[in-house]
Amino acid sequence: MKPNHWSKLIIVLFLAIFPLIVPSDYYRHIFILALMWVVIGSSWNLLAGYTGQVSFGHAAFFGVGAYTAGLCVTKLHISAWWGMLLAGPVCMVVAFFIGCVCFRLRGPYFNLATLAIAEIFRLTAIVWRDLTEGMQGILIMRTFRNKTYYYYFALILAAACIYAIYRVIRSKWGYYFVAIREDQDAAESMGISSFRYKTFSLLISSFFTGLAGAFYMNYMGFIDPEVVFSLYFISIMAILVAIIGGAGTIWGPAVGAFIMVLLQETFRSSFFGLFPKWVSQAHVLVFGLLVIFVIRYMTNGIVGDWIKVQRLWSKNKEQPLASTGS
């Protein structure tokens, strides 16, 4: 095995036994959130990083997934875990119609259309009180009190998501996706139906985002439209996670998710109480600065520009061989 594979193995092992060696529920909570963001970031990355369709509206799928699980309880009177089964297909249906509207558009128009559609979902969820309870939100009883179960659930979800995307990217579809990203007209002239493959990409992406939403409902036990359809805390965050880790790489969003969530928690808790309280206000500011820095100096993210990062660490040593991990 190459040393690179060893380090990956160690990380996977660490994640597998993490809740057993760390007793604190607080740290488990952070890791559960990070794993959830791995799912959302990776699925955004499939659509944007590989297929080139930068969506500003992934909150729509996250919210629909979360509400599918929530409505299972409030309307169908069955367990919210059924939502995990239903959310994926429901999101795919929603995504199909969104795709029909948005994939007629390109470039900035597409970005804006997805953003607008997510906003329409948010406003609808607020106004349609009979179905969604409006701003009151949906509150359910959580099944387990022990966070370890949720942790493994999130871990399996994240692993399944990354593996599925890995397989898709290595398949023929993956090459079609990248061809569309690089030059849509050229791909079209080679006989790749851009609409069809963009839709496939969107369906897979929305499926996993919806699952993450349903998981969020089950795990947090409470949702309201402003949280799950939020432009800044879901749609933009999904973009940041993928961009900072590295769009167009398999492991980028996973790395990005952990960096973002850990950074957010570190600042929110004022460096775990070591710094004065005002530091906790700065967590979004740090995100903003990080985004500016990453786009300006590491356009392809930490994983995508890993060689650059390594060069910074080992200025004097011999150049290490490229190991981008993608």
Add this chain to the structure above:
Amino acid sequence: MDVFIQTMVSGILIGGIYALVGLGMTLIMGVMRIINLAHGQLMMVAMYITFVLYEYFNIDPYFSLLVSMPALFLLGVLIQKYLLNPLLRIESIIPQNQILMTVGVAMVLTEVMRFIFQSDYKSVKTPYSSAVLYISSIAFNFPMLIAFGIAMLLTAGLFFFLLKTDTGKSVRATAQNKDAALLLGVNAEWITQLTYGLGAALAAAAGTLLLPIYYLYPDVGGPFTLKAFIITVLGGLGSTVGAIMGGLVLGVAESLGATYISMALKDAVGMVIFVLVLVFMPGGLKTLTKV
């Protein structure tokens, strides 16, 4: 009938200010081909400048236009020069990284303001804030009337600049074809900076004019960014005449929606119009006028 006319009047008045927001965005869109997702946040910064000038120096909001517009012009030029233009030279997987950069700028601006002023709602209460003019039974809100007037003056000034001055012509040339403009000796780099600065200054004007009738908090920028791009797309990306019409249409549509559908759905009306326009009339309103 009175209700209808009243709704139209307030829609058109607010539409004038919206037009100002949209004009800045459409200028930036036309020249740089990027969506400026920090537009509402630039406006928010101008609103805070106006607020500080009124609160601590007792300067009338309309006079502080003379401060807020140059200040935001400078800020815009700096953002374009040091954050957006360098990105043109970098290869990246995601083609929209300039747009993402504006998202980062927007976050930083919002959070810096939150740091300084906290999240409290602020407002500027001038003696004339609630003054109302009546013409028969139709009420005209006095500050809105002034704001509408100044907005129209600024718009006229912008058109004069774009159509009659050499620099304005260079801006239009860069928007039409950047490479050709470069060949003819237009300093495109400076033109992009100038355009972003102008866009920011127009947003600043809108913010300052809006402050006496609106309230202010750090997150106020987000909704206005959304409105700005709705207007821009409604009018047709890059079209100045379209942006004015888009602003008026959005103002009227929102106030009709608020009166006849529901106050809560006011913002959704704009979004629905937006998606319909994108799908059925992707060129926006400018396709109707050929300007």
